[in-house]
Amino acid sequence: MSFRLRLAAWIAGPQPAPEVAPEQPRKPFTVSPEAVARSRIPPAQPEAEKLNPFKILPPPAGVLPDKSMAMDESALPGQSWAIQQAAAGLYNEGMAWLGFPHLSELAQRPEYRRISEIIATEATRQWIRVTAAGEDDKAKKIQAIGDKLKEFGVKELFQRITEQDGFFGRAHLFADLGQTEGHELATPIGNGADKVTKAKVGKGALKGFRTVEAVWCYPAEYETSNPLKPNWYKPSAWYVQGQKVHATRLLTFIAREVPDLLKPAYSFGGLSMSQMAKPYVDNWLRTRQSVADLISSFSVSGIKIDLANVLQVDADGLFRRVELFNNLRDNRGTMVLNKGSGPNDPAEEFFNVSTPLGTLDHLQAQSQEHICSVAGIPLVKFTGITPSGLNASSEGEIRVYYDGIEALQEKFLRPHLTTVINLIQMSEFGDVDPDIGFVFEPLWSLDDKAKAEKRKAEADTDAVYIDSGVLDPLEVRKRLASDDESPYAGLDVDDVPLPAPGEDNPPAPETNEEETEEAEA
Incomplete structure (x- = not known):
C-alpha cells in the first residue's frame, strides 16, 4: 500500500464492519397440484362387471328356426327363485358360465388347450379291442367291425369329441344315415340295438359319423314340470342351425354335468375344463407376468434431493431431471450429481435398493402346479418337467393318472361307443350280436x-x-x-x-x- 493510501486511512479513522443480511428462513415443503396430477399414472382400473350365474344366454343367429321361441326364453320353474338366492360370491371364481365365444377364445391359450388335448390324447391313445364271447368263431365279424371303425375314423372322432367337451363342456356326434336335412332327422333311430334301430337302419344305411360343436346346437324339447319323466332337463331333440334333429341321431357327450338349476344357463351342457381351470390359470398368468416384471426391475435406483423448492410452482424441472437420470441409467452410462454450492441448492445423494430373486422360481412353479392339480394331470405330462430330488420318480403319479383316464373312458366314452358299434353291426350284418363287445386297451405298458x-x-x-x-x-x-x-x-x-x-x-x-x-x- 502506498504512503498516500495509508495516510488517508489514518485520517478517516476506523470504519464500522459491513452489515450482513440475515439468512432468510427456508420455505416449508409443499407439493404442487401439477406434480400430483402427473403422478397419477396409470389410472384406476374400473370395477369388474358382476355376472349372473343363472342367466340364460341366447344361441347364435341361425341355430333356432325362424319365428320360434326356445323353451327357456322365459324363466323356467325355479329359475327366478334361483336368481334371487344367488349370492355375490357366486359371481367370482368362474361360478358363472363363460359362454361359447369366450370359451372359444380360451381354447387358443396353451394353458387351457393342453389340458383338454392331453386328456383327449390319453383317453384314445391305445384305443379299443373288439372282443367276442362264446365258442363260435366270429373272427370275420370282428374284422369287419374293425375295418369300419377305421374307415369312419371313430378313434379320431372320439378324440375330437373329448377335446370339445374339455373346451365347451358339451360335444355332439352325428350318425349319418344318408339324410342331412328334412323332417326325417326329427325321428328317433333307437339305441342301436332295439327294434326301432332295426326298422330305421338297414344294411349299408350307415354312411359315417361327424362331430358337431356345441355352439351350433340348441335344445328343442325337454321336460321342466315333472322330475319323474325320463326327459327331465334332458333334451330329446336339438336344433342344429334351424334343423330339428332327434337326440338318438345327435349323440350328446357331457363329462361333467352341472345341477339342474344351472343346466339352462349352461345351454344344457356341462362344466368345461377351461372354466374349471380359469381361476388358477389367471393366477399363473399374473404370477408369470409379475415375476417377469420383477426381474426386469429388481434393482431400484434413486436420488435424494431437497424437494422444497422443486415442487412449489411446477414439476417440469423435476421430471426433466428424472428423465435425464433414466436416460443415463446404464452400466455404460454416467450419472452427474449436484454437489450443492448454495443454501438453496442442496446436494444430491444416490441410493440403490435391490430385491432378492432367490425364491421366485418356487412361487412360479407352485402357480403352474395348481393348474395341474385341477386337471388331475401329472406335472411331467403337462409341462414335460421331470421331478427332481433324492429318489424322485413320476411312475406312481402316472399310474394314478391312468386309473383316472380309464374311469373316464368307462363313464364318458363307453355308452356312446357301444351305440356306434351297434349301428355298425346293424348296417353290416342286419342285426346286433350280443356276444360282441369291446375293451379299452390298458394305458400302462412295460418296457x-x-x-x-x-x-x-x-x-x-x-x-x-x-x-x-x-x-x-x-x-x-x-x-x-x-x-x-x-x-x-x-x-x-x-x-x-x-x-x-x-x-x-x-x-x-x-x-x-x-x-x-x-x-x-
Missing part, C-alpha cells in the same frame, strides 16, 4: 426288461404247476399261443415237438418194414 422278467416269473410258475401235476404242458402251450403279448403268439398248439433224446428219454430202436408190419398185425 422290454420288465416284460422279460414277467415272462421268466410266469415260466417258473408254470414249471412248478406242471411238476406238481396241477397243469398239463399242453394247457400252458395253449395259453402262450393265445397271448398276443407273448413271443409265441399264434403257435400251432397241436404241433407238439418230440422231446430230445436223453437218459430219461432213450431213442426208439430201429426197426425194418417187415417187423413193423408184423407188429401192426
Whole structure:
C-alpha cells in the first residue's frame, strides 16, 4: 500500500464492519397440484362387471328356426327363485358360465388347450379291442367291425369329441344315415340295438359319423314340470342351425354335468375344463407376468434431493431431471450429481435398493402346479418337467393318472361307443350280436426288461404247476399261443415237438418194414 493510501486511512479513522443480511428462513415443503396430477399414472382400473350365474344366454343367429321361441326364453320353474338366492360370491371364481365365444377364445391359450388335448390324447391313445364271447368263431365279424371303425375314423372322432367337451363342456356326434336335412332327422333311430334301430337302419344305411360343436346346437324339447319323466332337463331333440334333429341321431357327450338349476344357463351342457381351470390359470398368468416384471426391475435406483423448492410452482424441472437420470441409467452410462454450492441448492445423494430373486422360481412353479392339480394331470405330462430330488420318480403319479383316464373312458366314452358299434353291426350284418363287445386297451405298458422278467416269473410258475401235476404242458402251450403279448403268439398248439433224446428219454430202436408190419398185425 502506498504512503498516500495509508495516510488517508489514518485520517478517516476506523470504519464500522459491513452489515450482513440475515439468512432468510427456508420455505416449508409443499407439493404442487401439477406434480400430483402427473403422478397419477396409470389410472384406476374400473370395477369388474358382476355376472349372473343363472342367466340364460341366447344361441347364435341361425341355430333356432325362424319365428320360434326356445323353451327357456322365459324363466323356467325355479329359475327366478334361483336368481334371487344367488349370492355375490357366486359371481367370482368362474361360478358363472363363460359362454361359447369366450370359451372359444380360451381354447387358443396353451394353458387351457393342453389340458383338454392331453386328456383327449390319453383317453384314445391305445384305443379299443373288439372282443367276442362264446365258442363260435366270429373272427370275420370282428374284422369287419374293425375295418369300419377305421374307415369312419371313430378313434379320431372320439378324440375330437373329448377335446370339445374339455373346451365347451358339451360335444355332439352325428350318425349319418344318408339324410342331412328334412323332417326325417326329427325321428328317433333307437339305441342301436332295439327294434326301432332295426326298422330305421338297414344294411349299408350307415354312411359315417361327424362331430358337431356345441355352439351350433340348441335344445328343442325337454321336460321342466315333472322330475319323474325320463326327459327331465334332458333334451330329446336339438336344433342344429334351424334343423330339428332327434337326440338318438345327435349323440350328446357331457363329462361333467352341472345341477339342474344351472343346466339352462349352461345351454344344457356341462362344466368345461377351461372354466374349471380359469381361476388358477389367471393366477399363473399374473404370477408369470409379475415375476417377469420383477426381474426386469429388481434393482431400484434413486436420488435424494431437497424437494422444497422443486415442487412449489411446477414439476417440469423435476421430471426433466428424472428423465435425464433414466436416460443415463446404464452400466455404460454416467450419472452427474449436484454437489450443492448454495443454501438453496442442496446436494444430491444416490441410493440403490435391490430385491432378492432367490425364491421366485418356487412361487412360479407352485402357480403352474395348481393348474395341474385341477386337471388331475401329472406335472411331467403337462409341462414335460421331470421331478427332481433324492429318489424322485413320476411312475406312481402316472399310474394314478391312468386309473383316472380309464374311469373316464368307462363313464364318458363307453355308452356312446357301444351305440356306434351297434349301428355298425346293424348296417353290416342286419342285426346286433350280443356276444360282441369291446375293451379299452390298458394305458400302462412295460418296457422290454420288465416284460422279460414277467415272462421268466410266469415260466417258473408254470414249471412248478406242471411238476406238481396241477397243469398239463399242453394247457400252458395253449395259453402262450393265445397271448398276443407273448413271443409265441399264434403257435400251432397241436404241433407238439418230440422231446430230445436223453437218459430219461432213450431213442426208439430201429426197426425194418417187415417187423413193423408184423407188429401192426
